Amino acid sequence: MKEGKTGIEVSIAASIAAKLARVEVVAAYPITPQTHIVEHLSELVANGELDASYVNVESEHSAMSACCGASAAGARTFTSTSAQGMELMHEILFIASAMRFPIVMAAVNRALSSPLSIWGDHSDVMAARDTGWIMLFCENGQEVVDSIIMAFKIAEDRRVLLPVMVNLDGFSLSHVIEPIEFPSQEKVDAFLPPYDPLYTLHPDKPVTMGAYGMPELYTEAKYAQEMALIDSKKVVIEVMDDFGKRFGRSYKPVETYNTEKADTVFIALGSINENIKTAIDMLKEEGREVGLIHLRLFRPFPSDELIAALKGVKRVAVIERAMPGGAMNSPLFNEISSLVHSNSMGIQLNNYIVGLGGRDVNPEDFHGIIDDMLSPEAKKETPKEEKNYRVIGVRG
């Protein structure tokens, strides 16, 4: 890989990142829009450029199951999926985190059926948000590459030992060509040493993995797992800082854009943040100051960092790419609302649902959202029985 930036499709870049991380087992099943990642990985294995076992499983359920087996045997393990595939492996997502397998998965976010849609939104990952995985969201291709490399370091840390999901938006991020800088193999090797597992399945030291828990032990097991997930935030920050020092690109669990002068901010996940930044720049030209809080880390939920970022903020528009499914609001909104109210922050919160099933979101939509937020009606905070949120651009 040459020095400097290369124009490359983000999916291909994601598979190169997995190669740079020297993954040893890849078990995956093709699904749009994840396909380019696994195609390129199998090509790298076929050409002998990546020394790994590629398991062509017959379903996503088996993909995650094979990843569990491979990780239990001590291999650095990678997979990738989207939408229906993530739902099919849903059962095993819980088990992978509870059995503390440091698997890394690139989740190429896509809408869930029905109606069948291959295009992007966050309904897949929002349905999997409480499976006990560490979850990172990427804004651009460079972040995808860097996050995959960081994900292994986070997952395999002895203080963590949890799987990490790196989320990137289907098509609008996965299939675009971006200028991306790849770190050298030597630098990645220095940053990410070979996986040194705590326990493995090996006859030299027999262990039993996946025993069942009676009521007198189950709670303690789940509590320990939850504490590990919460405590992993320290390691996430450590790894991001270390990455910044070594590679010159710094990341934080929560990042802000133009929040210094603004008391009205957007909060969103994923590549839509770049669109929001464009909208913010356009609003700036009109003399209106609006900011953005970008959640890069979604699980564990970065409460302290978010509280700090919300200091001085009066209005928040939570932008989300998933339907609430009968809840009062969409998932991300509910968590932010819980944080804001339990800390008596007195911030006006509004919930906007955009970009479902690949629907385009334009900068003008964000202008409209700001106008809506400043309207007298939007200030009413009393929850209604239905529709505490607005679906932007919906017809009929």
Added chain:
Amino acid sequence: MRLKSLELYTEHPEYEFAVSGHRACQGCAEMLALRLALKVFGEDTIIAMATGCMEIISTPLPTTSWRLPWIHVAFENTAAVASGIESALRILTEKKKIPRKDIHVVAIAGDGGTSDIGLQALSGAMERGHKFTYICVDNEAYMNTGIQRSSSTPYGAMTTTSPPGKRSIGQSTQKKNMPKIAAAHNIPYVATACPSYPFDLLAKVKKARMANGPSYLHILSVCPTGWRIPSDLAIRYGRLAVETGVFPLYEIEKGKYRLTYNPEPLRHVVDYMNGQGRFRHLTVKTISQIQEKVIKDWGKMKYLCGVK
């Protein structure tokens, strides 16, 4: 033949990999089958086990009945978990991260975990050609959850979800032919076995272990609880299943069928079905229909095995 079997037995007699203290029912032939099989597989073995009787009786946290590396992930994915382990061992050995050793991966599931919910994962693993052995311990129903019918439950049998009644004979479908499905994947070794014939079982486990690719063992495991028989008669009922031709003992080596034990002249199925609570509602007419089917299937099996 007999002497050879004895030699086989004395090769693997002493050490136990499935140890006492587990919670299996009295007279459980499934645990017996695994106890015997693991002696042949030996210490360089990793077990991937499906949710089911054998899993739940052996590993209440923090205890275990297994002296081998053992993993349980879920119900329907044992073959996939085994695929992952085998793939990892291969690459880690190649990269010299673990010492070169002939480690064998054994996936174990019940009949429900094999012929129903785990069939897809099993088919995938066999098709991909992982070097592993899959054991189906077949007790002919979902015994762990309280005797519900599976696709491996025999025709006429009473289970809690195939109860006989005014409009029901009990299980209304024929037992799924799992060994034939496994063989259709053109894997090097497929065999049926029953712990009532321990030497036959041990010999087949050895062949499965040596096979150059996936191997499949279908072990009829008498379940006194689910079949509603006295717990001291498990071995006898296993023998009766074979002697009546209900469960033929055979192997398919590289596509070639061979009967490993010929019980002819066959006993009447009534000898097998009598005394089993799960069949006690059946009429003489139904039993004679079952007899006809067994004779027909036995003829086909003899033809496949080239036995005149």
